[in-house]
Amino acid sequence: MxxxxxxxxxxxxxxxxxxxxxxxxxxxxxxxxxxxxxxxxxxxxxxxxxxxxxxxxxxxxxxxxxxxxxxxxxxxxxxxxxxxxxxxxxxxxxxxxxxxFGLLGDNDYEEYLIKAFHSSSAAIQSHFAQGVTWEGIEVAKAKHFEFFKSHTLKIWVETHEKHLSDNGNNGHYVGNKLSLADIRTACAIEHFALLPEAPELMEIINKSEALLKVRETVAKDPKIAAWRDSELYKKLSHGSVAFFANPFAFIKAPSN
Ligand SMILES: N[C@@H](CCC(=O)N[C@@H](CS)C(=O)NCC(=O)O)C(=O)O
Incomplete structure (x- = not known):
């Protein structure tokens, strides 16, 4: 309990x-x-x-x-x-x-910018989960996936590239230091990279140097790198691959 x-x-x-x-x-x-x-x-x-x-x-x-x-x-x-x-x-x-842990920038304005980027990257992950992962009807799932790639993900990539460029494409969303926004986006990318749909998702994301720079910058943080190198993190990643290969196997499948 x-x-x-x-x-x-x-x-x-x-x-x-x-x-x-x-x-x-x-x-x-x-x-x-x-x-x-x-x-x-x-x-x-x-x-x-x-x-x-x-x-x-x-x-x-x-x-x-x-x-x-x-x-x-x-x-x-x-x-x-x-x-x-x-x-x-x-x-x-x-x-x-x-x-x-000091990941909300240097002032209130930076904090709200960071929270906006954080919210946007949480939303992209949530859109995919609701529209694709948890869509039990195959035809609808394929349709939603196409819409996600051509519309939702495309806009997320374009707008985030713009904001990252505004910050000098230095691997951070705000200023020159790690923030919640960087970690949220990097985690969304790491999550997409483990899904069965990864090849198509990553083909789109990998075209964005700005987003790749965020992914790389977060991965290089020594404390985050140590965490991702841990047995627990690897076990959780393997768990993700197994879970998302057939998510309905873990819960009651929807009845059509
Ligand atoms: N709004 C919640 C949603 C969290 C959520 O959907 N959690 C899922 C797992 S990712 C869950 O616990 N579902 C309940 C269940 O599986 O019974 C949040 O952002 O924390």
Whole structure:
């Protein structure tokens, strides 16, 4: 059973909880044993050299009832004063961890730019998952995939290239240092690279030098490189390949 029960968010003394949130001691990140939506938080925890544990759901049908929205990822935080806190929703967890580990730029304006790029790259991954991965009707899946490549992904590549060029194509979205935006985009690319549709997706992405530079820059960060070299990361990547080869095998297939 997961700890602690997170059916409800704590609501007492939110100012005390806020102080505790800003003084984390250790973390547990619960997500499926694959590199998908939960991968970004893991990467930030590794970058921050946090004391953290990777958790996977056990009896999910039971455990999900103890989570805020019956989805993972979920971040369990133990504060320095011993309080337990829970954050849910990938974008919120990633932004919290990014703030904790200095990945939100140098000022408020940079922070909002970083969050915009972060949101856009989260959306491209989500569009693909909803429109292609989880489309159970083969004809519709093929149609959605074509639309994704010719429209959604094309626009994402073009617009991100423009913004990366505005920043000097230095492998970062904002300024000259690593941010949540860089990590989010790199994780989306790493995720696409492990999918059965990778050859066609990567053919498009690989044409963009600006995006490749972000991918390469994130991969070269020493702390991220060490994480990606770990046995756990490799196991999660293998898990992704197996999962996405036939995602419906892992859940009840939709009835046509
Ligand atoms: N809005 C949520 C969506 C997360 C989500 O869709 N999680 C999936 C796995 S990627 C999940 O836990 N699904 C519930 C299930 O499989 O029962 C977020 O961004 O965190």
């Amino acid at each position: 997961i700890q602690p029960d997170a059916t409800h968010f704590s609501r007492e003394s939110t100012s005390e909880l806020s102080v505790a949130l800003n003084k984390p001691e250790s973390f547990k990140l619960m997500y499926w044993p694959i590199n998908a939506v939960g991968a970004i938080s893991r990467e930030i925890l590794a970058y921050g050299q946090a004391k953290w544990e990777n958790l996977a759901p056990g009896n999910w049908q039971e455990e999900k009832l103890k989570t805020p929205f019956q989805v993972v990822p979920i971040l369990y935080i133990k504060s320095q004063n011993g309080q337990d806190l829970v954050l849910s929703e990938s974008s919120v967890i990633e932004q919290y961890l990014a703030k904790t």
